[in-house]
Amino acid sequence: xxxxxxxVAVAVLAAIGAAFFILPLLGLIVRSPWGDAVKALxxxxxxxxxxxxxxxxxxxxxxxxxxxxPLAWVFARVEFRGRNLLRALTTLPMVLxxxxxxxxxxxxxxxxxxxxxxxxxTFGITLPFTTVGVVMAETFVAMPFLIITxxxxxxxxxxxxxxxxxxxxxxxxxxFTRVTLPLIxxxxxxxxxxxxxxxxxxxxxxxxxxxxxxxxxxxMPLAVYLLLESNQEASYILSLVLLVISLGxxxxxxxxxxxxx
Amino acid sequence: xxxxxxALICVAVLVCACGGNGGPPETTGLSGSISVFAxxxxxxxxxxxxxxxxxxxxxATVQLNFAGSPTLVTQIEQGASADLFASADTTNxxxxxxxxxTVGTPRVFAHNTLEIVVAAGNPKGISGLADLxxxxxxxxxxxxxxxxxxxxxxxxxxAGVKATPxxxxxxxxxxxxxxxxxxxxxxxxxxxxxxxxxxxxTGVPIPDSVNVIATYPMVAVKRTKNSSLGNAFISYVxxxxxxxxxxxxxxxxxx
Numbered sequence: 070x071x072x073x074x075x076x077v078a079v080a081v082l083a084a085i086g087a088a089f090f091i092l093p094l095l096g097l098i099v100r101s102p103w104g105d106a107v108k109a110l111x112x113x114x115x116x117x118x119x120x121x122x123x124x125x126x127x128x129x130x131x132x133x134x135x136x137x138x139p140l141a142w143v144f145a146r147v148e149f150r151g152r153n154l155l156r157a158l159t160t161l162p163m164v165l166x167x168x169x170x171x172x173x174x175x176x177x178x179x180x181x182x183x184x185x186x187x188x189x190x191t192f193g194i195t196l197p198f199t200t201v202g203v204v205m206a207e208t209f210v211a212m213p214f215l216i217i218t219x220x221x222x223x224x225x226x227x228x229x230x231x232x233x234x235x236x237x238x239x240x241x242x243x244x245f246t247r248v249t250l251p252l253i254x255x256x257x258x259x260x261x262x263x264x265x266x267x268x269x270x271x272x273x274x275x276x277x278x279x280x281x282x283x284x285x286x287x288x289m290p291l292a293v294y295l296l297l298e299s300n301q302e303a304s305y306i307l308s309l310v311l312l313v314i315s316l317g318x319x320x321x322x323x324x325x326x327x328x329x330x
Numbered sequence: 331x332x333x334x335x336x337a338l339i340c341v342a343v344l345v346c347a348c349g350g351n352g353g354p355p356e357t358t359g360l361s362g363s364i365s366v367f368a369x370x371x372x373x374x375x376x377x378x379x380x381x382x383x384x385x386x387x388x389x390a391t392v393q394l395n396f397a398g399s400p401t402l403v404t405q406i407e408q409g410a411s412a413d414l415f416a417s418a419d420t421t422n423x424x425x426x427x428x429x430x431x432t433v434g435t436p437r438v439f440a441h442n443t444l445e446i447v448v449a450a451g452n453p454k455g456i457s458g459l460a461d462l463x464x465x466x467x468x469x470x471x472x473x474x475x476x477x478x479x480x481x482x483x484x485x486x487x488x489a490g491v492k493a494t495p496x497x498x499x500x501x502x503x504x505x506x507x508x509x510x511x512x513x514x515x516x517x518x519x520x521x522x523x524x525x526x527x528x529x530x531x532t533g534v535p536i537p538d539s540v541n542v543i544a545t546y547p548m549v550a551v552k553r554t555k556n557s558s559l560g561n562a563f564i565s566y567v568x569x570x571x572x573x574x575x576x577x578x579x580x581x582x583x584x585x
Contacts, residue, residue: 181512197513198468198496280470280497280508287498295500298400298475 126268129207145223171277202279207268222256363391369418370501398501419477436547441582462493478502482518
């Protein structure tokens with residue numbers, strides 16, 4: 070690649086832009102009480118929040134795969150009226166403030182919600198203040214990342230392989246599982262990882278819809294927020310844990326997506 | 331708008347200056363703006379106090395920031411530009427003071443008591459604290475770091491009731507809103523919160539023998555840039571007018 074001379078103004082602005090991202094991270098690293106790191110990480114509340122966060126975010130990712138891949142397939146392959154509108158609706162949570170998502174979930178699945186009141190009266194199931202509620206909030210906010218990534222993968226893949234398989238007599242399901250899925254493997258992986266990372270970091274919809282109780286609905290981001298009021302050093306350490314995970318996700322995806330650029 | 335105000339202020343200053351040294355100046359120099367960091371339970375009352383203070387002092391602006399008291403302490407300690415801090419307990423006030431972020435002595439400006447909040451009309455028939463522990467009753471409270479949550483724990487302990495909350499909310503107003511939404515059946519909040527929510531919720535009294543009297547202190551923040559306006563606001567809140575406003579929202583008098 071030819072080396073481009075960087076104009077001074079661009080370099081200065083780019084440096085300010087980069088510093089804007091790096092300084093907060095540096096702040097976390099510098100101010101974290103490294104001596105107490107082990108104590109903070111092994112505290113029972115931390116372990117509880119970490120376990121809950123992992124379980125809930127992985128469940129959310131699994132649900133997103135089960136429901137999101139078919140949705141992505143429909144968006145990529147089926148022409149129908151209102152497709153763009155439906156796609157916009159299913160990716161809305163990406164730009165919606167998560168708190169608004171939480172309120173919307175309450176109005177649909179809360180005890181007096183559209184569906185929730187029926188669930189409560191018929192089955193005695195209430196979703197707010199439960200771990201299931203956490204998974205729902207996380208799925209709501211994170212699944213769009215999987216949908217758009219997988220849809221992009223489906224659109225950019227070479228469909229001639231599918232057609233060849235069909236002409237050779239493979240059933241549609243076989244084509245999907247043996248040809249399509251392997252071909253979009255990288256997008257599927259990237260979408261799932263992005264979705265998982267977003268679910269892991271979910272805060273607004275979770276605290277609004279599922280509330281906050283240790284071991285049941287208090288995920289890592291909620292624990293960080295509450296620790297900021299009672300034990301700031303511990304909240305810095307937990308923030309760093311989330312930061313390292315997020316960074317790891319991005320680095321992994323870089324390699325998968327762009328090779329090692 | 332602000333140009334006109336600053337022009338007026340200039341005129342006022344000139345008039346005072348021309349008035350010479352004889353006698354006190356016409357204006358007290360109360361202008362500019364202060365930001366008051368107030369406990370969530372003060373939401374309605376502090377807004378009313380701010381509005382009437384501004385009416386009495388044209389040119390002065392009172393900006394309000396509401397959150398749970400510990401959140402406010404964190405915000406101030408992390409450098410938020412606050413001029414006054416109004417806490418819903420002495421613990422959070424003492425913390426800010428001990429950490430060296432205040433100036434002067436905190437002044438107690440109100441008291442409050444607590445009540446059980448239930449959905450309008452009390453559909454679950456909750457008649458007292460013991461009902462909070464009943465199976466099938468979803469009880470929620472503010473987190474123990476928040477004054478209202480701490481008071482709720484104290485009340486339950488002195489009543490000998492073991493109620494397990496389903497959620498620890500970040501401030502007392504979120505407890506009320508979850509009750510209004512119908513997601514939870516009961517919570518322990520301030521009498522003033524129940525009053526502020528109007529017909530959307532019902533309050534069930536807590537006996538005086540186990541109830542807590544919450545103390546609300548207010549103090550100037552060390553880095554304040556407008557201490558004269560801040561002090562004037564504290565004096566106003568403690569004045570008969572200010573106290574009358576607080577009592578109209580259900581608070582108990584400062585002294």
